[in-house]
Amino acid sequence: MTGTDLLQRFADLVVRVGVNVQPDQGVVVRADTAHLETARAVVQQAYAAGAGWVDVDWTDGPIRRSRLLHATPAELTRTRPWTLERIRSWTAEGVCFITLAGEADPHLLDDVDPAKVAARPVEELRAMQQAMIEEQLRWTVVAAPNPGWARQVFGEPDTDRLWAAVATAMRLDEPDPVTRWRDRHAELAARARALDALELTEVRYHGSGTDLTVGLLPETRWTGGGEEDPSGLFYLPNIPTEEVFTSPDRRRADGRIRLTRPVVIGGRLVEGLVVTFAGGRITEATAVRGADVVRAQLDTDEGARSLGEVALVDRDSRIAKAGVVFHNTLFDENAGCHVAWGFSFPFAVAGGLAKSDDERYELGLNRSTVHTDVVIGGEGLTVTGTGPSGSVDLLRDDEWVLPV
Numbered sequence: 001m002t003g004t005d006l007l008q009r010f011a012d013l014v015v016r017v018g019v020n021v022q023p024d025q026g027v028v029v030r031a032d033t034a035h036l037e038t039a040r041a042v043v044q045q046a047y048a049a050g051a052g053w054v055d056v057d058w059t060d061g062p063i064r065r066s067r068l069l070h071a072t073p074a075e076l077t078r079t080r081p082w083t084l085e086r087i088r089s090w091t092a093e094g095v096c097f098i099t100l101a102g103e104a105d106p107h108l109l110d111d112v113d114p115a116k117v118a119a120r121p122v123e124e125l126r127a128m129q130q131a132m133i134e135e136q137l138r139w140t141v142v143a144a145p146n147p148g149w150a151r152q153v154f155g156e157p158d159t160d161r162l163w164a165a166v167a168t169a170m171r172l173d174e175p176d177p178v179t180r181w182r183d184r185h186a187e188l189a190a191r192a193r194a195l196d197a198l199e200l201t202e203v204r205y206h207g208s209g210t211d212l213t214v215g216l217l218p219e220t221r222w223t224g225g226g227e228e229d230p231s232g233l234f235y236l237p238n239i240p241t242e243e244v245f246t247s248p249d250r251r252r253a254d255g256r257i258r259l260t261r262p263v264v265i266g267g268r269l270v271e272g273l274v275v276t277f278a279g280g281r282i283t284e285a286t287a288v289r290g291a292d293v294v295r296a297q298l299d300t301d302e303g304a305r306s307l308g309e310v311a312l313v314d315r316d317s318r319i320a321k322a323g324v325v326f327h328n329t330l331f332d333e334n335a336g337c338h339v340a341w342g343f344s345f346p347f348a349v350a351g352g353l354a355k356s357d358d359e360r361y362e363l364g365l366n367r368s369t370v371h372t373d374v375v376i377g378g379e380g381l382t383v384t385g386t387g388p389s390g391s392v393d394l395l396r397d398d399e400w401v402l403p404v
Contacts, residue, residue, distance in 0.1 A: 006163050007038065009172045010142075011045040013239065017181050017226075018140030019096035020235045023050035026095040030057045031144070034104035038144035042098060051096075061108050061267070068109065068116045076119035087127045090137060096235075097132070097139040101330055104148035109267040114296035117266035122301070125369040134346055134353060138235040142170075143330050152269075152327045168322040169240050169331055181236065188224025191244045191312075194404040195222040198392065200385040203248075203310055205337060207381035208258070212277060214310050214339070215252025217364045219350040222246045240319060242334040245311035247348035250366035251280040253307050257339065261325055261332040261375040268293040269327065273374065281305045282341060298341070303368030309340035313377055314400040329373050336377020337395065342370035 015021050027046045031039040043054045068076070090097065109117055132139045143149075145166055147157035154161055167173045174180040200220065204213045224244035226236040259273040272288025282305040285294045298304050311333070319326070319335040326332050344365035346352040352360055361367055383395040394402045 003160060003163055006167050006172055007041050008045075009177055010038070010166075010170070011041040013170065013172070013177050013181065014042055014098060014140060014142050015045045015049050017178050017234075017236050018142060018239050019098055019138045020233050021046050021049040021051050021096055022233070024052040025050070026090075026093055027051045027054040027098065028057055028090060028095050029054060029098045029100065030059065031100040032102070032104055033058060033060045034146040034148060035100045035102065035144040038100060038146075042100070046096075061104050064267070065108055065112065068112050071116075073116065073119055076116060077121055079121050079123040083121070083124050084127055087124070087131060091131045095137055097137055099139070099141045100144040101141055102143040102146055102149045102328060103152065103264055103267065104146050106148075106152050106264055106267070106269045106327060114266075114268070114293040117268060117293055118296040118300055120300065120369050122369050129343060129369075132237075133343070138229050138233065140235065140237055140239060141330055142239045143326075143328050149328065153324060165322050165324045165326070166331075169319045169326075169334075171240070171318060181239070182234075185225030185234075185236070188241070188244055190224075190404045191400070191402070192222040192224040194402055195244060195246075195312075195385070195394070196220075198385055198387045198389070200387040202252070202386045203394070204384045204386070205257070205339075205376055205381065206384070207376070207378070209274070210255075210257045210376045210381070212253065212255035212257050212339070212376075214307060215249040215280075216246070217249045217349050220246050220248075221348055221350055221352075223345070223347065238330060238334075240331065240334055242317035242319060243311040243313045243338070245309055245345075247344035247365055248307050248310050249280070249364040250303070250306040250308070250344065251364060253277040253280045257374070257376045259374050259376060260336060260378040262327060263329055263332070263372065263374050264327060265290065265293050265297055265372060270294055275374070277307075280307070297370055297372065300370050301368050303366045304342055304370050306341060306366045306368075307339055308342045308344040308366045308368065308371055309338075309373065311338050311340075311373075312383060312394060312400075313337050314395055315379075315398040316400065332375055333373040336375050336398065337381055337383060338373050338375045338377065340371055340373040342366070342368040342372055
């Protein structure tokens with residue numbers, strides 16, 4: 001299959017399944033200048049699907065670097081009224097929101113002050129979180145191959161090789177990727193229903209360098225695959241996705257995790273990360289590389305040191321089968337079990353979307369302006385759940401064993 005064919009399949013999947021563009025609907029595409037070719041293909045496909053209008057919200061790595069080097073911390077965290085108004089307008093109009101990820105240069109910010117890298121305009125982030133996570137608009141995040149990302153993965157800017165790996169991970173090599181992703185959604189949704197039936201009160205991750213026990217809330221709901229917006233339209237927030245996940249009780253996490261894949265935080269590469277939890281809070285973080293940016297992010301706000309997600313991914317994952325460390329959270333988090341510190345998902349408990357932010361917080365869900373997924377899965381990892389009927393293995397040696 002040629003690169004042109006893969007790009008067309010990529011764009012078709014993003015538009016038809018990722019956000020499910022409807023006739024006359026508005027579409028916003030957020031993309032880096034390194035994603036130009038992919039952005040053009042996505043825009044063309046969105047119009048072909050009947051979009052009324054498509055706007056591209058461009059970013060650029062070197063421009064962001066200049067801003068971080070020269071702007072003051074106060075300016076980097078300042079709320080811009082026009083940004084809030086734009087988010088309100090997108091929500092009111094019910095646009096689709098597509099984010100193209102894929103770092104063009106993971107080392108671009110290596111010499112930038114970690115506190116500046118972690119700085120964010122809190123009110124703007126919360127407004128966007130509310131629109132996306134509370135299902136006020138359909139959205140998807142998908143990574144676009146580019147030479148810089150290929151260099152990070154393979155040591156050379158071989159985008160054809162990266163496209164081949166991405167095709168495996170995204171099922172672009174299937175005869176009908178759109179139908180296959182709908183099938184995969186059904187498989188993951190069945191796993192989520194099986195977990196719901198157990199009424200688990202805690203999960204334990206246990207493997208080489210990892211032994212973490214996390215408490216769950218009453219009426220916890222697990223999610224797998226895609227979502228439906230309030231009108232009943234299906235969409236896939238992450239492509240690819242291989243996980244079944246929920247949000248835990250932010251007050252109950254004890255133990256230690258050792259990452260099995262690197263993670264990029266704020267444009268900085270972090271490797272060899274080990275994180276310790278006590279009483280629901282991260283108390284220590286060490287790393288072979290990038291510990292300073294992790295610690296800066298953990299100091300962003302009160303909720304940054306507590307968990308907002310626990311997720312189950314087994315060895316049958318397409319990303320795991322690709323045999324590549326993608327150095328991209330969207331892909332690598334779907335290679336194995338993971339957890340995330342930062343904000344929780346309001347739909348993770350029964351009736352959560354109908355509750356206020358304060359009610360969800362009192363219940364035990366977390367709130368933060370960050371959400372960082374870190375992979376702890378792989379060979380030897382076992383995940384056990386505990387509920388009213390006792391303990392049961394969910395994954396054993398990285399293999400899904402819970403009947404569905």
